[in-house]
Amino acid sequence: MSQTSTSQPPQIKSRIGAILRATSGNFLEQFDFFLFGFYAPLIAKAFFPSQDETAALLNTFGVFWLGALMRPVGAVVLGAYIDRIGRRLGLIVTLAIMAMGTIIIAFCPTYATIGVAAPIIVLIGRLLQGFSAGVELGGVSVYLSEIATPGNRGFYTSFQSSSQQVAIFVAAIIGFTLNAMMPADTIAAWGWRIPFFIGCLIIPFIFVLRRTLEETPAFLSMKKHPTTSEVFNSAAVNWKIILLGMMLAVMTTVTFYFVTVYTPSFGKELKLSAQDSLLVTLMVAVTNFIWNPVGGAVSDRIGRKPVLLTIACLSFLTAYPALLWLTAAPTFGKLLAVELMFSFYFGVYSGTMLGALVEIVPAHVRTTCFSLAFALAAALFGTFTPFAATKLIAMTGDKASPGFWLMCAAASGAIAALLIYRENAVAARAAVAA
Template sequence: MTGKISHTGATVAAPPSKFGAVLRVTSGNFLEQFDFFLFGFYAHYISKVFFPVDSEFASLMLTFAVFGAGFLMRPLGAIILGAYIDKAGRRKGLIVTLSIMASGTVLIALVPGYTSIGLLAPALVLLGRLLQGFSAGAELGGVSVYLAEIATPGRKGFYTAWQSASQQVAIVMAAALGYGLNQWLSPEQVAAWGWRIPFLIGCAIVPFIFILRKSLQETADFQARRHHPDTREVFESMLRNWRTVLTCMLFVAMTTTTFYLITVYTPTFGRSVLHLSTADSLLVTLLVGLSNFIWLPIGGALSDRIGRKPILVGISLLALLTAYPAMLWLVANPSFGHLLAVLLLFSFYFGMYNGAMVVALTEVMPVNVRVVGFSLAFSLATAVFGGFTPAISTYLIELTANKASPGLWMSFAALCGLVATLILYRRGGAASRGEQQESAARQGRSAARA
């Protein structure tokens, strides 16, 4: 192992090990998101097993409500676990979040259906979702801050983009498993027990993720700080910076809404609204995951070169103007090719915006409470906007009888992102100062090469 000893006597990451550090830290993020996606992908089957009511709409709404309930736990996890990560360290905190998430995953994978244990079945599924949501509240922030702190000068955008990129690997794997199950099993077999197979696979790889994450090294930035805030100081800092947190919540709204629209909601939308085959919907989701994986590091790297603000403003404007017209065109001409074309467009928006947004979020937060601030803003946005996107989309279609209405929800989220970007990047704002510091780091790196 390549490393060095800090003033505290602990081993910290050395530059040659950064690729390995990225792999170790994002592996847990991959697993957490893999299990989240599975719940959305198999919402149709889960609704039949755990929420069997006479109305298919009501059954699906109950399932998406439980899916969304996990996101309501994220702000609580962001504050409690985020404060722990800022105090105890990135490595210790990320092992804790992984442990809690694994407990929720095992619970959802193994709980019997409603016909076997009655109301206890949906109650246990809800508990599993709440545990997953609680851990996820700090997981994304912890991983993003870790990547930002190990990044080489002038490349923070590129490094932090791999947090979201690891999620896309999870999407591809989940969609590929779903596509394979629909090819190998009959619809009756998938509905009865086949949908559990991907969840069990997620349980099986938990031990390997623990091995990877336990070998994670603490960041040099965290080790170098003499003071780590206690819980009281964290709460006081969040109260002082509440305007920044709420603005950043709107900042994240664009990315989290688009993300859950084009990934988790796609199989249900394709099958139940557009009446495409399950295989077609899952294949589109798989290709969207691949597209996201390509655009995310490009967006992060481009923001390192030209700045965060131009990308954030440009993409949010495009999404605001085109999301609803694109959905109108799709529902008027439903087909596999048209669904793929629209979602690949939205994938471009998500990848470019998120690639710049995640690193900007790490730059705007006070350094001593960077994880909890990032996590709280992201969790609030996911709870208010993204996490309930499948439920809101389903409700809007039922309420308005307009199959394109999810595009209006995405346009609203884009407007939130645009307004928040302009506020955060006003002259002298914290985001502007963070970008100026990153620009100085880029110039320093160029000078060193010369």
């Protein structure tokens, strides 16, 4: 009897509670990422002063992107740690690193106060955030997939992305309230820091939630946990899977950063008010939250491939025409309609993609391979989106030109889905023949 009891790992007591505790760190990550994008013009003035407003904004988005380049490093280093030591402890460590980055940016003096040290300090804060974010999404997605009930992996993993939408919603509400209560000059001078301070106050609460997280039964049931060198070697051997996973995730990351982080800057480019842009972002956060689990649940029933291909093809065909229609005569209603369309694409695709990516990576190095694939997509394409969109408009004079960036992302997703499930079908036929 004792042998039987020790061979069975303990089950998760409350899956709803586990989902809330696991995704709490995602809230902090996306809360701060969105604020950095939304207040990019004010951050540019505070830390990257320039006579050319576009140049200052590009510098700010450049630092935003440089922080994202740390994601692959964090995915490999922290991913190997989580695969070796456990999901629970690893997620606590990533939260601690992320909190450090958030505090640094919130309290950093301006360029006018300490000179060139200011942008350097902000960059350090972003690098820390990027390092931790590199494995945060992967670690949480893997955790959710490993506590999922049979046949519902897509639905469970979709809540990783849904939790980020709550952060967008809260951040947008705070920004909307500040804009209504404070003069624009006050917000530009110091008011933009208030949401960052609020983020710092949330940190202790999230730590309490993460400390009560249970280890997953799947990890506890593993007879052997790989060493760090074994994780690195396995990730190198599975480079093709990681590359295809990155291509699959590109559409998720690009579309997400376009409809959230870049929307306020895009609204300003279209001469719409900050209030209008915030209201659109609020609505997008709500619909993103809804469409993610819908996508995950639908893909659990009909399969990942048809959902991924359908949404990627729709995005490819409609991205530029929709933006062309919007930019021809911009209004709040048209911006809302276009952003809600992209929200539908993002939510359904993301809810499906997360489950698909968990399934194609090897189980013993699941966190490392998943995190690296997603981190590469986010670093090279997703978080580069605000910079790319700003640069495309500056180069072409066409305010709809970010649509071409979205089309490339959609093409990447479609090609990856075709290749992944073609190889899976070939492998299945080979197994049957054997």
